[in-house]
Amino acid sequence: MENLTPFYDNTITDGFFNINTQQEFMSDREKNQLMHTLTTSLDLNELGDIVFAELKNRLNALSFKVSSPFGNFQFGTTDKHLVVKTYDLTANHDGSVKIEYGFVRSLSLRETQLLKDLNHCIRNPLNNALQFLQIQKLALKDSLTSLGNRRQFDETMEKATSRAHRNGESVSLIVMDLDKFKQVNDKFGHAEGDKVLMSVAGAINQSLRSSDHAFRFGGDEFCCITTDTDKEANELIVQRIQEAVAADSLLQKHGISVSFGLAMLQPEDSQSGFFNRADEALYQAKQAGRNCAKWA
Numbered sequence: 001m002e003n004l005t006p007f008y009d010n011t012i013t014d015g016f017f018n019i020n021t022q023q024e025f026m027s028d029r030e031k032n033q034l035m036h037t038l039t040t041s042l043d044l045n046e047l048g049d050i051v052f053a054e055l056k057n058r059l060n061a062l063s064f065k066v067s068s069p070f071g072n073f074q075f076g077t078t079d080k081h082l083v084v085k086t087y088d089l090t091a092n093h094d095g096s097v098k099i100e101y102g103f104v105r106s107l108s109l110r111e112t113q114l115l116k117d118l119n120h121c122i123r124n125p126l127n128n129a130l131q132f133l134q135i136q137k138l139a140l141k142d143s144l145t146s147l148g149n150r151r152q153f154d155e156t157m158e159k160a161t162s163r164a165h166r167n168g169e170s171v172s173l174i175v176m177d178l179d180k181f182k183q184v185n186d187k188f189g190h191a192e193g194d195k196v197l198m199s200v201a202g203a204i205n206q207s208l209r210s211s212d213h214a215f216r217f218g219g220d221e222f223c224c225i226t227t228d229t230d231k232e233a234n235e236l237i238v239q240r241i242q243e244a245v246a247a248d249s250l251l252q253k254h255g256i257s258v259s260f261g262l263a264m265l266q267p268e269d270s271q272s273g274f275f276n277r278a279d280e281a282l283y284q285a286k287q288a289g290r291n292c293a294k295w296a
Contacts, residue, residue, distance in 0.1 A: 042128060044126070044130065047126060051064055059114060062103060066126060068097045070133050083107075084102050085100070086098055148214065148215040161265060172234050173226075173275060174262050174278070175281070176223065176241075177258070178256055180255050181220040184256070200245065200251065201216065204222060211226075211228070212226045213226075231264070259292060260292070261283070262296065277296035
């Protein structure tokens with residue numbers, strides 16, 4: 001009869017188990033139940049809560065993190081001293097999408113096997129949720145400039161104004177229109193016009209803080225939503241955009257400049273009224289000779 005070597009595991013009551021006869025901690029029924037639960041939603045935060053609860057219950061996990069090009073999602077503690085186990089979430093194993101599990105100590109052999117079982121169950125549902133998130137984000141982006149589109153502007157505006165009316169936070173709008181853009185399309189064609197729009201989008205992006213939001217409405221119309229800013233801070237953003245535009249060789253080749261209309265949210269403002277005030281200020285900037293900024 002074959003002699004099997006026992007392996008010590010200090011998490012098991014009897015202290016020893018035979019690795020050749022080791023049973024999986026999750027039955028097929030438990031795996032199926034978990035996978036069924038995880039297929040009821042495509043919301044990554046909701047799935048993460050379910051997964052983290054399962055990890056805490058079965059392995060006393062302290063953290064669970066999904067890292068991807070579309071964002072990082074953290075559940076539990078962010079303590080840097082945790083023992084972390086990392087798995088690739090995708091089959092290509094390029095490290096672009098990964099799961100990190102955090103524990104207070106190293107796992108035993110059996111606990112490691114259980115973690116592998118759990119990881120196998122959650123991998124596909126999380127991948128599906130990430131793909132859904134990517135589709136959602138693409139639906140909110142302008143395809144040419146990668147700035148937010150009008151739909152994302154409406155969603156961001158609603159959240160920002162609701163929070164401001166509730167908490168008294170400041171919210172500002174910077175509405176922009178390119179000067180002399182039509183002549184680029186007329187003289188050089190739409191392909192050249194697209195290059196101009198992408199250059200302007202870059203100038204806007206590099207001039208904003210990470211907490212600000214930039215959008216393209218279509219054509220040569222752009223808008224920024226800024227929070228926790230006063231007039232001076234917004235005027236500094238305008239100045240940075242003007243400087244970035246002036247430093248761009250393509251934009252200067254075509255004589256492109258930008259006109260700005262600015263407004264700060266007032267207690268009595270509706271979303272449409274807020275935007276209309278900034279848009280009226282933009283009209284005033286155009287009337288004043290362009291390449292300038294006017295406040296509502």
